[in-house]
Amino acid sequence: MAMAAVEFDALSLALSGGRSILSGIHLAVEQGSTTALLGRSGSGKTTLLRMVNAMAAPTSGEVRVMGKPVASQDCTSLRRGIGYVIQETGLFPHMTIGRNVGLPLEMAGQSKTQIATRVAELLPMVGLEGVSFARRYPWQLSGGQRQRVGLARALAADPPILLMDEPFGALDPVTRVEMQEMMASLIERLRKTVLLVTHDLEEALYLAQRVIFLEGGRVVADLPSNKVMPSSDPHVRQYIRAVRHNHRNHEEPAS
């Protein structure tokens, strides 16, 4: 098997008070695959994700990115090689869309023209056509458009790994589906290693080849996407039940 893009090895995190956030996590994420980390709020999924780009550190165990331990690497260069998308988009309000998207390149020391060329390439890729977008400010965009910009920024430096933390969580259902469709085609096209944190099983199944279920800081199930729906695991069943419940409520009554 090819080298794993991201590995969690006997990873645990406990707060100084003794409360355990994550415990005994062993995972290897295959290169070029999309993996969903599914769990309720407080299950530790975001913290686990943030350990990949050294935004959080384990109290024991090790995280390896492309075979190299995160702890032994320079944080800033590690982070520049990993795309990161969050629910709140995190666009800088004092910068134009163009500058926001080009920021990873600006930090890599690229020239203004190089950055402008790449930005002009990235914005259409995330569905923002038209040159005028680059000159606008975040407040002039809708929530969905801002999220697209956040994604474009994460892709700017063409990082091999993309971390996404509830990227579509704050969007209305229609925009959310649009974004998921765009994301699916991007994943298909760009072949990046994607780690997606979500609490939505349908989103996980739609985008990922593998779903990891987290509960109370532990991995309770780890399945290929096509094995999730037939699973009889009680941890998995509760998510399936939630999905079915939603569908039942919205489907037309049978005549």
Add this chain to the structure above:
Amino acid sequence: MTGFLRAHGYEIARLTFEHLWLTFFAMLLATVIGLPLGIVLSRRPKLAKPIIGFANVLQTVPSLALFGLLLPVPWLGENAARLAILALTGYALLPILRNTYAGIRSIDPTLTDIATALGMTARQRLLKVELPLSASVILAGLRTATVTCVGVATIAAAIGAGGLGELIFRGVASVDNGLVLAGAVPAALLALLADAALGFLEKKLTVKRA
């Protein structure tokens, strides 16, 4: 009026310049101390309370008393302008320090977090994110400090440091209202001008968010 200006015009101009000079150097010094200190405190909020508290106390000392108290201090008391600039610096420090600290602390933590996650160094984060986002708040502090300085600088004349206060003190001593106004009006105009100019800049630097 024209006769008065002909007689005192040169003196008013000279003292206005002196006034500006005192204010300028005090503001420069206060900014050089207050801005970096405010940034450091934003990283160590535990230190912020005692240090901002000290600047607060400094602010409450009546200016005339502060000038008087500093007069016997060696080196400082030898030169009236030196003493005046240092005392003015003390008054200008609090607004600058407090606003720098508050401006940086009030930045949405999501933004500093994402700046770090994008691989910015601490220095890049400060220059590209934190300072631009708190610029309007910091400028508001500079504005308050400047207006305070222009006002307090009139008192500096009491210790012979010059400035427009000289005309005011002389006018009061000789019961000459014209002379008092010759000092007070330009001082007030300076304060208003500084307030308007820095207010304009503050508005320009305010980041639109919604």
